Amino acid sequence: MPFRFGLQLFSAFFIFIGTFTNRAYRRLSMSPTITVFGSYFPAWAACLMVGIGCAIIAHGVFKAFNFLPALPFPALVYSFTVLLGANTFWLVMFL
Known part of the structure; x- marks a missing residue:
């Protein structure tokens, strides 16, 4: 059970980071x-x-x-x- 919670937390962290960096990249790519x-x-x-x-x-x-x-x-x-x-x-x- 603790392994599954850790995997979910790990996945949620990378989804959050991926979303944040994607928004920052789109914003920085504009003039x-x-x-x-x-x-x-x-x-x-x-x-x-x-x-x-x-x-x-x-x-x-x-x-x-x-x-x-x-x-x-x-x-x-x-x-x-x-x-x-x-x-x-x-x-x-x-x-």
Whole structure:
């Protein structure tokens, strides 16, 4: 009896994983575009704008808490802030 339950659980797990990966593949196979004022707009550009906005907000937070002198490499910190914001927006909106 326990073997049969384990086999059913194993089968249900692979059916779930197969369904999830099939949906993710179908969604990723499309070109990610956003309709803005009736024209197609590439999604990566929107993600870049959100990432730049995140870097501007981070700069304001660093300045408000007087953390700017303590940043070792500001260009690297802001670049990674842009990447973090853009990738997070991409994951939330398009995946």
